[in-house]
Amino acid sequence: GFAKIDHHRSLRLGLPEVIYAAGKTPEQVAEIFARMAHAGGDVIATRASIAAWDAVKQMVPQAEYHTDARIIGLRQTDALADAGPVAVLCAGTSDIPVAEEAAVTATYLGVKVERVYDVGVAGLHRLLAQRETLKEARAVIVCAGMEGALPSVVGGLVAAPVIAVPTSVGYGAAFGGLTALLGMLNSCAPNVAVVNIDNGFGAAYVAAMMLRS
Amino acid sequence: GFAKIDHHRSLRLGLPEVIYAAGKTPEQVAEIFARMAHAGGDVIATRASIAAWDAVKQMVPQAEYHTDARIIGLRQTDALADAGPVAVLCAGTSDIPVAEEAAVTATYLGVKVERVYDVGVAGLHRLLAQRETLKEARAVIVCAGMEGALPSVVGGLVAAPVIAVPTSVGYGAAFGGLTALLGMLNSCAPNVAVVNIDNGFGAAYVAAMMLRS
Amino acid sequence: GFAKIDHHRSLRLGLPEVIYAAGKTPEQVAEIFARMAHAGGDVIATRASIAAWDAVKQMVPQAEYHTDARIIGLRQTDALADAGPVAVLCAGTSDIPVAEEAAVTATYLGVKVERVYDVGVAGLHRLLAQRETLKEARAVIVCAGMEGALPSVVGGLVAAPVIAVPTSVGYGAAFGGLTALLGMLNSCAPNVAVVNIDNGFGAAYVAAMMLRS
Amino acid sequence: GFAKIDHHRSLRLGLPEVIYAAGKTPEQVAEIFARMAHAGGDVIATRASIAAWDAVKQMVPQAEYHTDARIIGLRQTDALADAGPVAVLCAGTSDIPVAEEAAVTATYLGVKVERVYDVGVAGLHRLLAQRETLKEARAVIVCAGMEGALPSVVGGLVAAPVIAVPTSVGYGAAFGGLTALLGMLNSCAPNVAVVNIDNGFGAAYVAAMMLRS
Amino acid sequence: GFAKIDHHRSLRLGLPEVIYAAGKTPEQVAEIFARMAHAGGDVIATRASIAAWDAVKQMVPQAEYHTDARIIGLRQTDALADAGPVAVLCAGTSDIPVAEEAAVTATYLGVKVERVYDVGVAGLHRLLAQRETLKEARAVIVCAGMEGALPSVVGGLVAAPVIAVPTSVGYGAAFGGLTALLGMLNSCAPNVAVVNIDNGFGAAYVAAMMLRS
Amino acid sequence: GFAKIDHHRSLRLGLPEVIYAAGKTPEQVAEIFARMAHAGGDVIATRASIAAWDAVKQMVPQAEYHTDARIIGLRQTDALADAGPVAVLCAGTSDIPVAEEAAVTATYLGVKVERVYDVGVAGLHRLLAQRETLKEARAVIVCAGMEGALPSVVGGLVAAPVIAVPTSVGYGAAFGGLTALLGMLNSCAPNVAVVNIDNGFGAAYVAAMMLRS
Amino acid sequence: GFAKIDHHRSLRLGLPEVIYAAGKTPEQVAEIFARMAHAGGDVIATRASIAAWDAVKQMVPQAEYHTDARIIGLRQTDALADAGPVAVLCAGTSDIPVAEEAAVTATYLGVKVERVYDVGVAGLHRLLAQRETLKEARAVIVCAGMEGALPSVVGGLVAAPVIAVPTSVGYGAAFGGLTALLGMLNSCAPNVAVVNIDNGFGAAYVAAMMLRS
Amino acid sequence: GFAKIDHHRSLRLGLPEVIYAAGKTPEQVAEIFARMAHAGGDVIATRASIAAWDAVKQMVPQAEYHTDARIIGLRQTDALADAGPVAVLCAGTSDIPVAEEAAVTATYLGVKVERVYDVGVAGLHRLLAQRETLKEARAVIVCAGMEGALPSVVGGLVAAPVIAVPTSVGYGAAFGGLTALLGMLNSCAPNVAVVNIDNGFGAAYVAAMMLRS
Numbered sequence A, B, C, D, E, F, G, H: 001g002f003a004k005i006d007h008h009r010s011l012r013l014g015l016p017e018v019i020y021a022a023g024k025t026p027e028q029v030a031e032i033f034a035r036m037a038h039a040g041g042d043v044i045a046t047r048a049s050i051a052a053w054d055a056v057k058q059m060v061p062q063a064e065y066h067t068d069a070r071i072i073g074l075r076q077t078d079a080l081a082d083a084g085p086v087a088v089l090c091a092g093t094s095d096i097p098v099a100e101e102a103a104v105t106a107t108y109l110g111v112k113v114e115r116v117y118d119v120g121v122a123g124l125h126r127l128l129a130q131r132e133t134l135k136e137a138r139a140v141i142v143c144a145g146m147e148g149a150l151p152s153v154v155g156g157l158v159a160a161p162v163i164a165v166p167t168s169v170g171y172g173a174a175f176g177g178l179t180a181l182l183g184m185l186n187s188c189a190p191n192v193a194v195v196n197i198d199n200g201f202g203a204a205y206v207a208a209m210m211l212r213s
């Protein structure tokens, strides 16, 4: 028992338990996952390596691994996925892992997801072709690296909240996502809020809170 | 006609027109305000100095000035304020102008507001005394400068989205709000998203979009 | 004679002499301007205050002042303005001074200019309405502050070089233009190069070199 | 003899000799450790890898290794551990290595330690449950990464000095501990002082000086 | 009643109430000061301008102004100043205001103070001449700007905790105190902890907590 | 089909398709390359490792690998290389890979290239010996790391646009190319525009747009 | 007597006393200046405003004011100015105040000075015209703002040490001299050392030490 | 022949040729080294790995390897080592590789060296014990990481120029040598100039230029 598991929140809200697997050994992830699974609710582990997945599936065979999202998940409740839909966008193919972290997390939080990937602003026709999907979304999650311009353009196309996720995609003066982060914080669209670099999980969580509160 | 007014968005959404008064002369603010008022909808001007207010009230006598929020507003429609409530919190008395920018903006966007001010984390009893108000909120806006710790604590107390607004309050290594901004982006509570430093307006806008989308 | 005037370059190229007026007293600007005017070519002074203009017009009555651009200019040659056209864009009304510095400089460098102002990416229809103008441009100068996203969108719409000018417009995490600068350097459009924050002059100079070399 | 050992300080104060093992080869650590052990006092080596421990235990079999703390220690005196108690807190399980570096160091410096781990501010009930322990502490060491908010909350709960240790736990805009560091320096609680990122050793040293001076 | 006064802490500890006067109008400072004075305890206002002092002395004639420290103080209790002594050092004459903020605060917190000013490390004989005073101190507060080297040298001379205060003294790459702050955080002396730039108040508060806990 | 290939731009312009191979697996690069080759136009992949080259040449035997440039290329059209010439310069031998990325890209974009390598400013005679080549260039690409001074010197020697490419060459306060980037943005020569650190590809693209628009 | 005057160093070395006037009131400067003048040696005050000069000349009529350098000086000894010569260069006319601070300081330190001003690298012929002067110098001080490239070019032309002084001249990404500072630290010429931004005084001092040690 | 060897400088000055081995393959280093050796003068290669040394000694058997300094050297002339002495200091044992790079370089440049290692400021007696050595030095090179305080203290003890070398030693807020660099640039001792982080080579070169010019 090296960690104090906080069942309060998830029980209270009917939400899955969440493990942040980065910096934990596969054995630690598996042990915590199994303990939480035992409690009967849904469980997800984010930032889970293949090695962690190997350890978890030994102990919890009914769990699943979402490779792109790097999430191990277990559904044990019959929680309804009736909130949403949330549109999850990304600018380039390199942003897909972050977008998938958001999309898979949202699903486990009971939110329907529409994926709209590879619609960066330097080829606008790709984004404009998806306008109908965007208009139907009750919230939009937008993942982008490099200059992080996509949320501003999307913000102007929708009448819903936009949750922007800067990604660490890029090189040189991209500074590991800092440039995208700063760009998103300074969006000239007023309906944009921002989470940490690569934090697809957090974006989905905020969106789920919006739709369920 | 030096600025292209974009009536599309606000008309479409039944939202007020918004003028960002910083960097505009009082005359420019007054002229744009009057032109927008003439169109018949609601209008607000944020970051409006007393001088701007003096100029506006000459041309639009029925407008009002919210001193702490530095917002000039005009209500011409009978839009209902039935969304919400949103709780607006701030950590210290120096954060009040930013909190008021959020609270007044939210009101013009049709959202009911509960103010919970001066509840910084170094005196927890003040925040804990407001738990009931927090629980009833459908979204929470939290304004804080210095170390910006309040959103993390609030995030753990509510099951609603938290929109964090770093303020430029502080000195030395507060770096004009950068420290609070970084802290909020790294919140260990998963339900926190962040807007630009001192951007009370944007926080209210995101909250309104959440409640209305 | 505190400054070594370098007539080589401008004579060689048939370009105007240029004075950078910032940090010089009105008297110094006027004295240098007059000396250069005396040599018979065209002359411009950038970043010129009204006070500098007052001093110059005493000594060189035939000069003109471009208020928004903050440029004092003198045309003495019959250099042809037959290169171009260059389109000069800006995202918001606050970026106009920088855009004008670019536009007026380009004109003195013999380049025809098309102004396309207030076409920020959060209201795309404004930009898309100008597509024809953009397509005819042989180079595009794009001025934007805050998140600096406009060059990426424009870069995708044209088959010409885009010279991006970050402006110091914005607050908080805009960091005086740094955010826009970093965003532009990381543009996902491949045809974008960048000059210093607020450097409308330099953008025009690079564009003129392109069109004349 | 590549290093000048300074026996003055430790002899004068009855404190253990300290080796900073990072960047030294296992052989160097072992040789210095053995030389110091030979002098008869207590010795500790911080940031010691398993490889360093393997080398030391060959030469000094009576030494011990504190795995989580990464400290090799040797007790040869009968120095009393009667100062304190100092409470050592950490926000999450990933901060435990830094907290252990502090706790183990404090013990070798003759200070009694109470460990209070995994009490981050997003789940306040965990911290509030430990109020009695906190009240009895004569100094409090608080280790936290990410937004580093815990010291501010703790500072408001105790009437003792708080020594805050930012940790490099987190990702993206955590910037390897810089965000936590800045947050702690700007704590709104007045009784907080800060040491370098991940410097559990230094925090314990300052605490011991306080209790013994 | 715009601010929630928190009498708990100070009453509980027998400490003065503290007002942070920066960013408050003279009238606000005076009103809060008077209200607190009325409660019967000691009161200090830090970062108080002459204008604030003028306003306070109208309402609380028995208060005093410490010009260098920029502190307005009022002693109403017979709290004993028997803790300490604390030595307060500064490197150059420009650091004196910060050192005085520390020294005067410490006095109001019941701690005896020894001032050792203008003892920067580039003229070591000045510091070495004060060794006896340093040795008698139970804690040492060291204020320095520019490269902030003094705490490291002092840390090696004493067996007491050193609280380092970076000051904003310097120019160019001093970056308003950031260089001194970073230097102090990286001190090679192990007994150094750091507070915010120019935060003489906080240093004294931490020292008082040490001596009284 | 994980990526949306945008044939519009390249078809429209008679330009090669471009793949950014960094962060893609050799298999992904090969698959996209083959698909694009199939469409009949020219194709290049930048930042391509030897492993990527091994995978591509299995599927597209007629492709070539430019080792220094790390570019895989395929010529299938008879596009004329009649634009230019562009001079590509670099300061030191370590900058050659970036210079080659620019030179090879330019060639595939139909631009003639003159290479002028290892002409850093600390040995001016090397650069001055190449003046004739510089004068004939219609655009100049200058790659330099460390202090990035070369574009300023070159800018003064030519009447053509200079596209500066900061490289990540250097150590310590070179900060991975940031110092060179900042230096180039502040060039005292007015005819200099800048692209991202190590972005030889972008520099060539901008140059080609200049010469072809 | 608020400041401890340290006569040791200057007496020992036959050097003038130095007052750093920034942040001191005119009265303080005058009082310290007079006291030092009374001791019989040479005295200089750097960063001295006209107001300080007005105060000093009342008390020490035989002092002189060097306007550009902002130095008040007093020669009372017959110290020989036989060391050197040192060449003092600057890139643009805006750098002259810093260059003059260096040149005047050097003169008071007994060093002969050759001024070579306005020889920035974008117009190389101006610098190359001064090669003979450079070759005769025993040390070279180079002041430059913006990209700070001049020391690298000069370093390659001389076989003497180059002391580089970044200046705060420039705007936008010049960041108050930081860009020039970083550039100079990364000079590809090996004979360059650097002092603080705008620190002409320090550069002269280091040069004098070289020539006299 | 990928690199343009510049024999001018070294021949003119009777100095060794210098190769910067970082980023070059062992084969490249060996080939350049052999070519230079063939020219008959002295040669050194800095930042040379053991692998580079293995390659060089195959081709130039009479060369030597200085392990700590990571320098490969070859003496072929009878250049006199009669300049100096220069004292080379370092603060801690981890700084020794940088100090050795300086010391060995200086020796090849014909300068006598006195090594004074492990004399950091937190144990002043170690430095003060070396005062006589310091006084005899005609220049002093000081290498230090972490807070980089040593040059300020040394600067106050000598009447010679101090060349400060920040090292990348330290962790957390040492930021890879940036903290030491900034501290040294802000030294309160006026006789300190600074070179790049870890640039022992440059420090020695500047010192040699001083002593030989």
Ligand SMILES: Nc1ncnc2c1ncn2[C@@H]1O[C@H](COP(=O)(O)O)[C@@H](O)[C@H]1O
Residues within 6 Å of the ligand: A003, A018, A019, A020, A021, A046, A047, A199, A201, A202, B188, B189, B190, D092, D093, D094
């Ligand atoms: N990818 C992620 N990024 C940020 N926070 C996360 C992530 N995944 C999980 N978390 C948070 O980390 C908590 C669990 O941390 P731990 O107790 O260390 O496993 C969860 O309650 C979430 O709030």
Ligand SMILES: Nc1ncnc2c1ncn2[C@@H]1O[C@H](COP(=O)(O)O)[C@@H](O)[C@H]1O
Residues within 6 Å of the ligand: A188, A189, A190, B003, B018, B019, B020, B021, B046, B047, B199, B200, B201, B202, C092, C093, C094
């Ligand atoms: N306080 C504020 N902070 C950020 N954006 C604002 C603020 N107030 C207004 N805005 C935005 O500024 C736009 C109007 O800008 P403008 O057309 O320049 O007056 C509005 O549509 C809002 O999106």
Ligand SMILES: Nc1ncnc2c1ncn2[C@@H]1O[C@H](COP(=O)(O)O)[C@@H](O)[C@H]1O
Residues within 6 Å of the ligand: E092, E093, E094, G003, G018, G019, G020, G021, G046, G047, G199, G201, G202, H188, H189, H190
């Ligand atoms: N312009 C300057 N920049 C940096 N240091 C200076 C300058 N002028 C004087 N100093 C230093 O400041 C010391 C005097 O400081 P003070 O005792 O405060 O007057 C002198 O001994 C110099 O070392």
Ligand SMILES: Nc1ncnc2c1ncn2[C@@H]1O[C@H](COP(=O)(O)O)[C@@H](O)[C@H]1O
Residues within 6 Å of the ligand: F092, F093, F094, G188, G189, G190, H003, H018, H019, H020, H021, H046, H047, H199, H201, H202
């Ligand atoms: N350790 C070093 N740090 C910085 N510059 C160096 C170093 N060693 C050599 N140099 C410089 O690098 C040049 C040789 O670079 P290269 O031609 O790339 O081998 C020499 O002339 C020196 O000026």
Ligand SMILES: [Mg+2]
Residues within 6 Å of the ligand: A092, A093, A118, F003, F004
């Ligand atoms: Mg794509």
Ligand SMILES: [Mg+2]
Residues within 6 Å of the ligand: B092, B093, B118, E003, E004
């Ligand atoms: Mg309060």
Ligand SMILES: [Mg+2]
Residues within 6 Å of the ligand: B003, B004, C092, C093, C118
């Ligand atoms: Mg607008």
Ligand SMILES: [Mg+2]
Residues within 6 Å of the ligand: A003, A004, D092, D093, D118
């Ligand atoms: Mg946990």
Ligand SMILES: [Mg+2]
Residues within 6 Å of the ligand: E092, E093, E118, G003, G004
């Ligand atoms: Mg002094």
Ligand SMILES: [Mg+2]
Residues within 6 Å of the ligand: F092, F093, F118, H003, H004
């Ligand atoms: Mg070379």
Ligand SMILES: [Mg+2]
Residues within 6 Å of the ligand: C003, C004, G092, G093, G118
């Ligand atoms: Mg000039």
Ligand SMILES: [Mg+2]
Residues within 6 Å of the ligand: D003, D004, H092, H093, H118
């Ligand atoms: Mg040591």
